[in-house]
Amino acid sequence: MAFTNTLPSRVFSPHILLRLLLLLGLFCILTGTAWIYQRAPRNAAGISTPHHFPVPNTKPHPIDVLLKRAEIQFHSLMAKETLDLKSATKAYRERRGRHPPPGFDKWFQYAQENGAVMVEDFFDQIYHDLTPFWGVEAKTIRRQANTFEQVVSVRNGTATFKTDTHREWMDLWHNLIQTIEKWLPDVDVPINVMDEPRVIVPWEEINTCVSKERQSRHLPDAKDVLSKFTGLRDVDTWNSSAPVDLDFIKSGVYWDIARIGCPPDSPAHNITAVTDFSGPPPSVPTTFPPNSFSGYVQNWTQAKDPCLQPSLRETHGSFVEPISQSTTHTLFPMFGGSKLPMNNEILIPPAMYWSHRELYTGGDNEHGGPWEKKKNMAVWRGMASGGRNKRENWRRFQRHRFLEMVNGTSVEVAERNPEKPGQGQTFDLGFYKVYDLKTKVYELGSWLKGVVDAGFISLVCFPDEGNEKCSYSDPWYSPVAKMKMKDMYSYKFLPDVDGNSFSGRYWGFLQSTSLPIKATIYAEWHDSRLVPWLHFVPMDNSFVDFYGVLEYFMGVKNEEGNYEGSHDEVARKIAMAGKEWAEKVLRREDMLIYVMRLLLEYARVCDDKREFLGFVDDLGR
Ligand SMILES: *[C@@H]1O[C@H](CO)[C@@H](O)[C@H](O)[C@H]1NC(C)=O
Numbered sequence: 001m002a003f004t005n006t007l008p009s010r011v012f013s014p015h016i017l018l019r020l021l022l023l024l025g026l027f028c029i030l031t032g033t034a035w036i037y038q039r040a041p042r043n044a045a046g047i048s049t050p051h052h053f054p055v056p057n058t059k060p061h062p063i064d065v066l067l068k069r070a071e072i073q074f075h076s077l078m079a080k081e082t083l084d085l086k087s088a089t090k091a092y093r094e095r096r097g098r099h100p101p102p103g104f105d106k107w108f109q110y111a112q113e114n115g116a117v118m119v120e121d122f123f124d125q126i127y128h129d130l131t132p133f134w135g136v137e138a139k140t141i142r143r144q145a146n147t148f149e150q151v152v153s154v155r156n157g158t159a160t161f162k163t164d165t166h167r168e169w170m171d172l173w174h175n176l177i178q179t180i181e182k183w184l185p186d187v188d189v190p191i192n193v194m195d196e197p198r199v200i201v202p203w204e205e206i207n208t209c210v211s212k213e214r215q216s217r218h219l220p221d222a223k224d225v226l227s228k229f230t231g232l233r234d235v236d237t238w239n240s241s242a243p244v245d246l247d248f249i250k251s252g253v254y255w256d257i258a259r260i261g262c263p264p265d266s267p268a269h270n271i272t273a274v275t276d277f278s279g280p281p282p283s284v285p286t287t288f289p290p291n292s293f294s295g296y297v298q299n300w301t302q303a304k305d306p307c308l309q310p311s312l313r314e315t316h317g318s319f320v321e322p323i324s325q326s327t328t329h330t331l332f333p334m335f336g337g338s339k340l341p342m343n344n345e346i347l348i349p350p351a352m353y354w355s356h357r358e359l360y361t362g363g364d365n366e367h368g369g370p371w372e373k374k375k376n377m378a379v380w381r382g383m384a385s386g387g388r389n390k391r392e393n394w395r396r397f398q399r400h401r402f403l404e405m406v407n408g409t410s411v412e413v414a415e416r417n418p419e420k421p422g423q424g425q426t427f428d429l430g431f432y433k434v435y436d437l438k439t440k441v442y443e444l445g446s447w448l449k450g451v452v453d454a455g456f457i458s459l460v461c462f463p464d465e466g467n468e469k470c471s472y473s474d475p476w477y478s479p480v481a482k483m484k485m486k487d488m489y490s491y492k493f494l495p496d497v498d499g500n501s502f503s504g505r506y507w508g509f510l511q512s513t514s515l516p517i518k519a520t521i522y523a524e525w526h527d528s529r530l531v532p533w534l535h536f537v538p539m540d541n542s543f544v545d546f547y548g549v550l551e552y553f554m555g556v557k558n559e560e561g562n563y564e565g566s567h568d569e570v571a572r573k574i575a576m577a578g579k580e581w582a583e584k585v586l587r588r589e590d591m592l593i594y595v596m597r598l599l600l601e602y603a604r605v606c607d608d609k610r611e612f613l614g615f616v617d618d619l620g621r
C-alpha cells in the first residue's frame with residue numbers, strides 16, 4: 001500500500017545532470033558486458049572463445065546486477081540531499097503537496113546542528129503512517145489518544161507519561177521524547193507496549209481515508225496560513241475521561257484478522273487461514289521466489305509483504321501462532337516500534353534501540369574488529385521464538401526452518417531421505433536445482449558444516465518441559481551456548497530472521513563490521529534510509545536464496561581447501577558501507593530528529609485547524 005504520491009521532481013541542476021551522466025556510463029559498461037557475452041562465439045561446451053580482446057566467459061551473476069542497481073538507486077536518492085532551509089521546504093512541498101508543519105524551521109535547525117543528512121525521502125514512513133488520519137475528525141484522534149492506557153504526553157514543553165504498571169519500554173520512550181521536549185507542541189502519544197503490532201483497519205476503509213487526505217491536500221496562500229497549534233486545552237478539560245472502546249480482539253485466527261488489511265486485488269486478501277500445521281509446509285517452492293531477480297531479492301518492499309505471499313500464512317510464526325494477540329480494527333493513533341504491511345501503527349524507533357543495553361548492540365563501542373581477522377563463516381544464536389511453538393505446529397516457524405536449513409547434519413539427512421529425497425522437517429530442497437550453484441546436491445550438508453555456526457540457545461517449548469528439554473523438537477535441535485553480540489562480530493556473516501516480531505539486534509548488526517543478511521516481514525522507521533545490497537544483504541523469508549548468497553560471497557572450497565570464486569571484497573564493502581551509513585543516518589540523534597518531525601506532523605493532524613496550519617516564513621510573508 002504505497003500511499004505517498006510522489007510529485008514531479010524538480011528541474012535538474014547541472015550537478016545532478018553530471019551525476020546522471022556518470023550513472024549512464026556505469027550502466028552502459030554493465031549492459032555492454034552482457035551484450036559482448038551474448039555475441040561472443042561459443043564452443044560446444046558453451047564457453048566463449050577469446051576474440052580480439054578478452055571476453056568474460058561467464059554471465060554476470062544476478063547478485064552483480066543487483067549490486068549495480070543498488071548503487072544507482074543510492075545515487076539518485078543522494079542527489080536529493082538538501083543543505084539549507086529554503087531547499088528543504090521546497091523539497092517538502094514538492095513531495096508532500098502541503099506546507100511544512102509549524103516549527104519546521106526549528107526542526108531543520110536542530111537537524112542541521114546535529115549533523116543530519118537531509119533527504120526528504122528519509123521521512124516517507126511518517127507520511128505513509130499518518131496519511132489515513134487526515135480522513136478522521138481531529139477531535140476523534142485527540143480523544144482516542146488521550147484516554148489510552150499507556151501514553152507519553154507533552155504539555156508546555158514538558159514530557160510526562162502514564163502507564164498501567166512499570167514498563168521499561170515506557171521509561172525508554174518517555175526518555176527519548178523528553179530529550180526533545182522543549183521543541184515539541186502539545187501531543188498525546190499512545191504507546192504499544194506489546195511485541196506485536198495491534199491495529200489492522202480494513203483496506204477499503206483506509207483507502208477511503210487516504211482519498212480524503214488526497215482531496216484535502218493543498219497549498220493555501222501564505223496569508224491564510226496559521227503558524228500556532230491550538231494545543232490540547234480542550235482534552236485536558238474534558239468532563240469524561242472514559243477510554244474510547246477499541247474492541248481489541250484477543251483470540252481468533254490471526255491470518256484471517258490480518259488479511260483484511262491487504263489490498264483486495266492482492267494474492268492474500270481472499271485466501272483463508274490454514275488450520276492444520278502438522279508436518280512440513282506443503283507448498284514446496286521449485287521455482288524462484290515470487291518477484292525475485294533470478295532467485296534473489298530485487299524489491300525489498302515486495303519481499304517483506306505477506307499480502308503478496310500468502311504462503312507465509314503457514315510459514316511464519318506471526319501467522320501460525322503469535323505469543324500474544326490483541327488487535328483492533330478501529331483506526332487509532334497507536335505508536336510502536338515495528339509493524340506488518342497490513343498494520344496501521346505509527347512507527348517510532350523501537351525502545352530497545354534507545355537503550356544502551358549490550359544485549360541489543362554488543363555495547364556502545366563494540367562493533368567488531370577488522371574483516372581479515374574474522375572467521376569466514378555465518379553465525380546465528382537466538383531463542384526458538386517467532387510465536388508459540390508446539391508439537392503440532394513447530395515445523396512452520398521461521399527460526400526453526402532457518403536453523404534446520406543451515407544445519408549441515410540435518411541437510412545431509414534431508415539429502416539422503418529415502419522416502420522423499422530433499423525433504424527435511426521444515427523445508428524441502430526441491431528449490432535447489434533452480435539455483436545454479438557450484439556446491440552440488442549431496443555436498444550441501446558437508447559444505448554447510450564448515451561454514452555455518454548456528455543454534456538455539458533455548459527451545460522455548462510449549463507446554464514447558466523444564467531443563468531445556470523439548471520432547472517434540474529435541475531430535476532435530478540441541479541447545480547451544482549463548483554468544484555475546486560482540487563475539488558474533490568475529491564472524492563475517494550475520495543472518496537475521498524475525499522473532500516474535502522484528503529482530504531487535506538488527507540495528508547492532510548494521511553498525512558492526514560484519515555483514516547482515518536480513519529476512520523480515522516487519523517494517524521499521526528507518527526503512528527508507530537503507531538500500532538493500534548496498535548497506536545490507538536482503539534475503540527471502542523462505543530462505544531458499546541463503547545458500548546462493550553464501551556461495552557468492554564465500555566461494556567454494558576446492559580440493560586443496562582454498563576458496564574459489566569468492567566475492568570476499570564485495571562482502572567487506574557492504575559490511576563497511578552499512579556501518580558507515582548507520583553512523584550517519586541511524587544515530588541516536590537521527591531517532592530524535594525523526595520523532596521530532598513525526599510529532600510536529602502528528603500535532604497538526606490532531607488539530608481542528610489542520611488544513612491551514614503550516615510553516616510559510618520562507619515564502620516571505
Ligand atoms: C500551559 O501553559 C498555559 C498558558 O501559560 C497554562 O494556562 C496551562 O495551565 C499550562 N498547562 C500545563 C499542563 O502546565
Ligand SMILES: *[C@@H]1O[C@H](CO)[C@@H](O)[C@H](O)[C@H]1NC(C)=O
Pocket residue numbers: 237238239
Ligand atoms: C461538561 O459538563 C458540563 C456540565 O454538565 C457541560 O455544560 C459541558 O458542555 C461539558 N463539556 C464537555 C466538553 O463535554
Ligand SMILES: *[C@@H]1O[C@H](CO)[C@@H](O)[C@H](O)[C@H]1NC(C)=O
Pocket residue numbers: 264265266267269270
Ligand atoms: C476477492 O474477492 C472479491 C469479492 O468476492 C473479488 O472482488 C476480488 O476480485 C477477489 N480478489 C482476488 C485477488 O481474487
Ligand SMILES: *[C@@H]1O[C@H](CO)[C@@H](O)[C@H](O)[C@H]1NC(C)=O
Pocket residue numbers: 002299300301302
Ligand atoms: C517495489 O514494489 C513496490 C510495491 O509493489 C512498488 O511500489 C515499487 O515501485 C517497487 N520498487 C522498485 C524499485 O521497483
Ligand SMILES: *[C@@H]1O[C@H](CO)[C@@H](O)[C@H](O)[C@H]1NC(C)=O
Pocket residue numbers: 407408409410413454455456475476477478479480
Ligand atoms: C543439527 O541437526 C541434527 C540432526 O537433525 C541434530 O541432531 C542437531 O541437534 C542439530 N544441531 C543443532 C545445533 O541444533
